[in-house]
Amino acid sequence: MDTVLAGNKPRIGFVGVGWIGKNRLEAVAKENTAEIAAISDPNPAFVEGALGVTPNADVIGSLDEMASADLEGIVIATPSALHAAQSIEALNKGKAVFCQKPLGRTAKEVNDVVQAAQKQDVLLSVDFSYRFTNGIKALKQVLDSGELGTIYGANLVFHNAYGPDKPWYFDPKLAGGGCVMDLGIHLVDLLVWLLDNPEVNEVSSQLFSKAKLLQDINEQVEDYAVAQLLINSSIAVQMACSWNLPAGVDAVIEVSFYGTNGGVAFKNINGSFYDFTTERFYGTSRQTISTPGDSWGGKAAVNWVEELSQNGNKFNSDAFQYVKSAEILDRIYKRG
């Protein structure tokens, strides 16, 4: 594979410049660490919006053309069903890929993408953006230090009281699932990443659609889900996520861990999607260890560009964590 020389700005393209694609395009453009050389989207209004950010980019008709263009990397932010096939096409042409979550709709799809990246020895990253919040970084430091003692409990919550506003999110074939695939995936990714690839012993779940137990995941998407997991034969994890829950605020987001020497909790503030605090708990007292204010949304994309320009276009085996998370999602969906 071509290796990008240290200090060079990699030439990258964006496939899908809708809501999140444009947001990540702006974040990368602001850093000025990559040359945004190409964009592709079938919607002319979105193309125009993207050209407003990066006027010199070539407008390319399809991913196929982009995969063959003179680029080091491709950012994929299309509807979820396209991610796996588009990633594999780009990886097989030697392009580094930064893909929106979910990388695939099933563990098999995700595994196929990671295998392609390993085979081609090219860089693959997924936009698990919450890893890059200051609050989760502070929580990770506490976990890594071992100061919580023996961890036995975790609570993972992501309620989006609005729910998605585009029709494809409600089509199981296009979205791969509902609120678990959209929101729960971030919680599962954090669990796998924070606990360093834990063993998953048990998974039980209940999925609902419009206040009724979901009958067929191939026909409906869930809008309310709860799951209980046993991790490393020693940690009980409770997870809940939803769309359109009457939560009294825009969003409820929480990642907390409890151990024999105390607890640590990352939570959103006043229902915000963007502002988080992390607190360390000691019995009945608490200490704030991270406060809001960081602009974290585009950091995973910026980090991928940095890795590409500093280490070159090489496979990073951390990508196997994406397979592990997808296997947990399969178990929550009771697939197979």
Ligand SMILES: NC(=O)c1ccc[n+]([C@@H]2O[C@H](COP(=O)([O-])OP(=O)(O)OC[C@H]3O[C@@H](n4cnc5c(N)ncnc54)[C@H](O)[C@@H]3O)[C@@H](O)[C@H]2O)c1
């Ligand atoms: N990482 C995160 O936190 C996060 C947040 C929001 C959305 N997402 C993910 O990002 C993806 C996109 O979500 P969105 O809300 O931006 O959706 P969106 O509908 O706004 O954007 C999708 C874009 O892809 C374009 N598109 C469709 N087919 C295409 C093709 N073949 N080639 C190129 N472009 C194509 C559409 O025209 C549209 O502009 C979803 O998979 C979603 O799960 C991730």
